[in-house]
Amino acid sequence: MKTLHRPLNPRRIGVLAFHTFTQLVRMKVFYFLALFAVIVIGANFLELPTHAAPESSGVELLYAIKNTSIGCMSLFSIVIAVVATGLLLPKDVEDRTLYTILAKPVPRLDYLLGKFFGVAALIFVSLAVMDLLMSGVLALRLGGVLEQQRAAAEAFGYPPDLIESQLAETRALGPTWNLQGAVFVVFLRAIVIICVALLLSTFSTSTLFTAIVGFLVVFIGFFQADAREAYFQGTGVLGRIGSAIMTTVLPDLQIYNLIDAVIEGKVLKALDLLKVAGVTLFYFIVYTFASWLVFARKEF
Amino acid sequence: MEHAVEIENLVKVFPAHFGGRPVRAVDRVSIRIEPGQVYGLIGPNGSGKSTTMKALLGLVAPTSGTCRIFGADSLAVDSREQVGFLPENPYFYKHLSGAETLRFYGKLCGLRGKALDARIDELLELVDLNDARDRRLGGYSKGMLQRIGLAQALIQEPRLVILDEPTAGVDPIGSRQIRDLILALRERGITVFLCSHLLEQVQEVCDQVGIIFRGRMIREGRLEDMLAIEDQTELVLRDAPPELVDEIRRLVASADGAELVRAGKPRTTLERLFLRETVDRAE
Ligand SMILES: Nc1ncnc2c1ncn2[C@@H]1O[C@H](COP(=O)(O)OP(=O)(O)OP(=O)(O)O)[C@@H](O)[C@H]1O
Numbered sequence: 001m002k003t004l005h006r007p008l009n010p011r012r013i014g015v016l017a018f019h020t021f022t023q024l025v026r027m028k029v030f031y032f033l034a035l036f037a038v039i040v041i042g043a044n045f046l047e048l049p050t051h052a053a054p055e056s057s058g059v060e061l062l063y064a065i066k067n068t069s070i071g072c073m074s075l076f077s078i079v080i081a082v083v084a085t086g087l088l089l090p091k092d093v094e095d096r097t098l099y100t101i102l103a104k105p106v107p108r109l110d111y112l113l114g115k116f117f118g119v120a121a122l123i124f125v126s127l128a129v130m131d132l133l134m135s136g137v138l139a140l141r142l143g144g145v146l147e148q149q150r151a152a153a154e155a156f157g158y159p160p161d162l163i164e165s166q167l168a169e170t171r172a173l174g175p176t177w178n179l180q181g182a183v184f185v186v187f188l189r190a191i192v193i194i195c196v197a198l199l200l201s202t203f204s205t206s207t208l209f210t211a212i213v214g215f216l217v218v219f220i221g222f223f224q225a226d227a228r229e230a231y232f233q234g235t236g237v238l239g240r241i242g243s244a245i246m247t248t249v250l251p252d253l254q255i256y257n258l259i260d261a262v263i264e265g266k267v268l269k270a271l272d273l274l275k276v277a278g279v280t281l282f283y284f285i286v287y288t289f290a291s292w293l294v295f296a297r298k299e300f
Numbered sequence: 301m302e303h304a305v306e307i308e309n310l311v312k313v314f315p316a317h318f319g320g321r322p323v324r325a326v327d328r329v330s331i332r333i334e335p336g337q338v339y340g341l342i343g344p345n346g347s348g349k350s351t352t353m354k355a356l357l358g359l360v361a362p363t364s365g366t367c368r369i370f371g372a373d374s375l376a377v378d379s380r381e382q383v384g385f386l387p388e389n390p391y392f393y394k395h396l397s398g399a400e401t402l403r404f405y406g407k408l409c410g411l412r413g414k415a416l417d418a419r420i421d422e423l424l425e426l427v428d429l430n431d432a433r434d435r436r437l438g439g440y441s442k443g444m445l446q447r448i449g450l451a452q453a454l455i456q457e458p459r460l461v462i463l464d465e466p467t468a469g470v471d472p473i474g475s476r477q478i479r480d481l482i483l484a485l486r487e488r489g490i491t492v493f494l495c496s497h498l499l500e501q502v503q504e505v506c507d508q509v510g511i512i513f514r515g516r517m518i519r520e521g522r523l524e525d526m527l528a529i530e531d532q533t534e535l536v537l538r539d540a541p542p543e544l545v546d547e548i549r550r551l552v553a554s555a556d557g558a559e560l561v562r563a564g565k566p567r568t569t570l571e572r573l574f575l576r577e578t579v580d581r582a583e
């Protein structure tokens with residue numbers, strides 16, 4: 001029985017995470033998905049003014065579907081990561097449900113991890129559903145676009161290998177593995193934001209404060225790499241240390257910008273994906289440790 | 301012998317907020333509870349009862365002094381294995397039903413499978429919430445919440461149960477059920493540490509009582525010893541004719557040094573009257 005109460009018991013974390021997940025589901029978070037469906041299917045019917053040559057017509061439509069879908073995924077994942085995470089802890093303190101949980105043999109680290117994985121699971125499931133919807137719509141439209149392009153190219157009398165290479169280019173704009181990679185990067189970015197919100201909510205007791213500061217940190221995160229460059233450029237060792245501290249305290253979200261490149265049809269390199277995953281893991285460990293340090297000393 | 305609860309010289313000072321003065325909520329309180337006993341902590345509002353209980357559960361860290369549960373320090377997670385806690389004014393997750401709530405807490409204690417199912421059924425029966433088991437807690441009344449809280453505290457069959465005002469907001473019928481439950485726990489050798497403002501109930505169930513005032517323990521001891529008025533004796537008679545009463549009066553008057561303090565009809569309590577008119581009538 002004794003070993004049961006060491007921190008990091010997967011079963012107990014699983015119970016807490018599953019509970020957090022259900023709690024959020026019953027708060028009707030998934031209604032967001034219906035809205036998403038409307039937006040994606042709406043983007044599908046956009047009649048975009050086209051300036052492209054007839055043999056590459058329809059490409060804008062594929063871009064538009066991807067852009068709106070990934071944009072919605074980003075927005076959804078960031079909002080849920082900040083708001084849901086920021087809501088959970090203060091709510092437990094306010095409702096005193098925290099007393100009853102911590103009065104059971106539950107290490108505080110497990111409690112925090114349970115909240116983290118619950119929100120992460122919710123975002124993962126939502127992104128998976130959105131991804132499925134986006135990929136379906138894309139695949140559907142891609143078939144039509146390819147046929148149209150082939151017909152146009154053949155009418156112009158292009159040589160077959162040219163036609164094939166052009167169609168391959170178009171195919172890269174469809175539901176590729178690359179695109180799935182980009183959605184995964186959206187998820188990784190959400191993980192960092194959950195960690196930030198969790199850390200914030202360990203020392204604030206107000207949801208509003210957590211939400212506002214959380215969004216601020218996200219906002220700064222998108223620009224801080226530029227700021228860092230401007231500040232610490234050519235300042236030597238001290239500057240590099242300062243720069244390192246800054247990226248640790250405030251997460252650098254610019255590294256997740258390779259999502260945009262993928263939408264453009266560029267290839268997502270395995271190494272880049274690995275690098276981003278590594279950075280995410282680093283932020284996860286640093287922020288969770290910091291949250292635990294604050295939370296372990298907290299009194300209720 | 302290992303004490304069920306051992307609080308030694310507990311001091312808890314809450315730091316000042318916004319220029320106020322620090323609050324000395326608990327001041328050198330020591331409490332020892334032997335296994336199997338029912339201990340009642342009583343005192344006015346804000347005297348530090350809840351704070352003492354929270355320190356015992358590791359929810360607040362003592363400023364100085366130590367708290368132990370069956371020998372394990374309260375700051376260690378292991379100490380919470382053998383204890384069930386019902387906080388004051390409990391609110392649980394509104395989105396869970398009664399049965400789901402018990403399942404959640406049971407799983408946190410490491411229970412699972414058939415054993416957990418059986419335990420949930422048993423406890424819902426015990427606290428009389430079987431009809432409401434699938435209703436969400438958002439729709440529970442205060443007394444129902446209190447009872448689901450009690451069930452939650454008992455989920456892993458702990459050896460020590462800590463109850464912070466278990467009968468607050470519960471109607472007299474429910475509060476009698478809770479009293480009977482506490483007596484049943486004592487019967488099974490489970491230690492109970494409770495605090496309450498209903499002194500009559502404390503008197504009915506507790507072996508030991510401590511009176512706490514402004515964070516300090518003022519009186520502590522066995523209830524019988526504390527309540528007995530050493531130089532008085534009570535006689536309660538039924539269907540005594542007036543002549544008999546007169547006779548007794550005369551005897552007392554003629555005895556040396558004895559004095560009749562009071563004679564008359566004992567009153568029933570409002571609680572007993574309420575119960576007689578409601579439950580006992582229904583039965
Ligand atoms: N978190 C806290 N921060 C600051 N002061 C606190 C905190 N918790 C309790 N106190 C103070 O400690 C004192 C004791 O409070 P406690 O809740 O222990 O009283 P109590 O005996 O349980 O009262 P009641 O009968 O009203 O429940 C009070 O003066 C209260 O204001």
Ligand SMILES: [Mg+2]
Pocket residue numbers: 349350351388464
């Ligand atoms: Mg209290």
